[in-house]
Amino acid sequence: MSKIVFLDRSALAxxxxxxxxxxxxxxxxxxxxxxxxxxEHIGDAEVLVLSKVPISQExxxxxxxVKHIAVMATGYxxxxxxxxxxxxxxxxxxxxxxxxxxxxxxxxxxxxxRRELIQYRAQVIDGAWQRSPAFCLFDKPVNxxxxxxxxxxxxxxxxxxxxxxxxxxxxxxxxxxxSQQTSEYATQLSFNEVISNADVISVHCSLxxxxxxxxxxxxxxxxxxxAILINTARGGIVNEADLVDAIESNQIGxxxxxxxxxxxxxxxxxxxxxxxxxxxxxxPHSAWLSEQSMQSCxxxxxxxxxxxxxxxxxxxxxxxxxxxxxx
Numbered sequence: 222m223s224k225i226v227f228l229d230r231s232a233l234a235x236x237x238x239x240x241x242x243x244x245x246x247x248x249x250x251x252x253x254x255x256x257x258x259x260x261e262h263i264g265d266a267e268v269l270v271l272s273k274v275p276i277s278q279e280x281x282x283x284x285x286x287v288k289h290i291a292v293m294a295t296g297y298x299x300x301x302x303x304x305x306x307x308x309x310x311x312x313x314x315x316x317x318x319x320x321x322x323x324x325x326x327x328x329x330x331x332x333x334x335r336r337e338l339i340q341y342r343a344q345v346i347d348g349a350w351q352r353s354p355a356f357c358l359f360d361k362p363v364n365x366x367x368x369x370x371x372x373x374x375x376x377x378x379x380x381x382x383x384x385x386x387x388x389x390x391x392x393x394x395x396x397x398x399x400s401q402q403t404s405e406y407a408t409q410l411s412f413n414e415v416i417s418n419a420d421v422i423s424v425h426c427s428l429x430x431x432x433x434x435x436x437x438x439x440x441x442x443x444x445x446x447x448a449i450l451i452n453t454a455r456g457g458i459v460n461e462a463d464l465v466d467a468i469e470s471n472q473i474g475x476x477x478x479x480x481x482x483x484x485x486x487x488x489x490x491x492x493x494x495x496x497x498x499x500x501x502x503x504x505p506h507s508a509w510l511s512e513q514s515m516q517s518c519x520x521x522x523x524x525x526x527x528x529x530x531x532x533x534x535x536x537x538x539x540x541x542x543x544x545x546x547x548x
Contacts, residue, residue, distance in 0.1 A: 223247075223530055225268040228254040232272035232293065237515045240523040244530035260284060268526060271299075273484070278304035289529045292538075293522050295319065295379070296455055298428045302540050312538040313525040315518055320382035322514035323425075323453050327383045328366075328390070330477035330502050331421045334449050335369070337361045340499040361499075364420075364447075367391035372419025374412070374435075375426030375454070376402055383423055395419065416440050421449045428455035436460065441467040447474040453508040456482035461492045468495050475500035479508045 224247040231252040233239075242248065245268075254262045254274050263269060263284040269276070272293045281287060281304050290300060292314045305312055333339060340361050344350055350358055371387040373380045373396035381404070384394045388406035396404070397412045416422065416436075422444070426432050436450070437460040444450070450473060452459050461482060467473050478492065484506055486493060495501045509515075521536075528535040 223267045224265060225249070225270060225526065226263060226266040227251065227270040228259070228262055228274040229272050233519065234510070234512075234515055237512075237519050239519045242523055242526050242530070244527065263287060268529065270522065270526070273299060275299040276304075277301050278307070281305070281308045281310060289313070289526075289534075291522060291526050291529070293518060296427055297538050298455065298457075300538075302538065306540040311529065311534055312540070313529065313534060313536045314538055315521045315525065316536060317378040318518040318521050319509040319514045320378050322511040323379050323508045324383040324386045325511075326479065326504075326508035327423050327451050327453060327477070328386050330451050330504075331366060331371075331387075331423075331449060333502060334475045334477060334500060335364045335366055335421070337363050337499070339502070343499060366421070368393070369420040370395060370418055372396065372415040372422045373407065374415065374422065374424045376404075376407075376409075377425060377427075379453075380423075380425035383425065387421075392421075413443060416443045417445075419448060420445065421451065424450070424452040424454045424458055426454055426458065428457050433457050434460045436464075438463040438466065441472050444473050446472065449473070449475045449477065451477040451479075453479045456480045456484070465491050465495060468498065468501060477502045477504075479504045480506055 223245055225242065225245050227250045230250040251262050259280050260283045265286045267286055267288050269287055269290045270293060276290060276299065278301050287310055290310060290312045292300065292312060295314055295316055297312060297314050300312055302312065341358060344358055344360065367390055369392055371392040371394045373384045373394065376396045376398040380396060384396060384407045388394045394407040395410045395415050395418065396407050397410055397415045402409055435458050441463060464476060468476060481490065481492060493503065496503045525536050
């Protein structure tokens with residue numbers, strides 16, 4: 222029987238229950254785990270469950286009984302995979318639980334920004350409509366999503382689900398991906414072609430050294446001046462300082478940001494000064510958290526852990542090769 226420690230239970234809503242794990246003799250929850258408390262909280266656990274707690278080489282070296290890390294998320298950039306390989310620790314993630322929640326969030330943001338819903342709602346609140354000599358307001362142009370071009374950066378489960386919804390709304394969907402792929406509802410282009418041609422650009426790639434600051438001033442200059450950038454992937458993929466400049470200089474049309482490099486952000490986070498703009502929607506990493514998505518996440522997490530404990534692990538993250546050098 223195995224001991225399991227959930228290092229940041231607060232990352233899942235309190236009303237969402239994780240199914241009982243067969244083969245678990247001791248399950249311990251910590252609402253949060255600071256770096257200073259990490260080794261203490263891990264103790265002699267065999268399985269770590271976490272969402273946003275970073276695991277380094279030092280922490281694994283100090284906790285030799287850890288044999289599996291169950292990440293309660295799709296992304297696993299917070300885990301030192303080289304160290305996991307070194308200490309024979311397997312890692313599992315949850316690749317597709319939030320496909321519906323994230324794709325609906327992206328399309329909702331795209332609709333709000335293309336149709337200027339925030340602008341016109343504000344004008345009702347401040348009385349501009351009531352003072353209007355005409356029956357409606359024409360202060361900002363409204364654009365349909367249908368017949369516009371929707372660009373997807375990364376074509377995994379979340380990217381595909383979002384592309385499918387966009388196609389269903391009559392959008393011309395294009396995407397870029399690391400490998401050649403085919404799709405019934407989307408056309409693969411190069412990264413630069415997607416950036417240059419899309420009216421709405423949605424980021425769905427993982428964060429790694431090759432994608433860090435992938436979208437920066439160079440890409441903003443390539444975008445249409447009316448383009449909307451939506452990021453529900455990871456904050457580090459979009460250079461936040463460059464995005465602030467692009468919005469404040471009207472280089473692009475708007476942005477929908479659900480993820481930041483540092484979460485939660487500090488009060489003086491530069492990107493937050495854009496939050497009151499009517500062409501910007503900043504949400505608190507909430508694209509994934511529909512009730513249905515969170516329950517699915519909890520159930521898939523339990524499946525991953527039980528599969529590991531039974532000796533037939535699933536959803537394993539590929540660990541890097543360790544190259545042997547000759548003496």
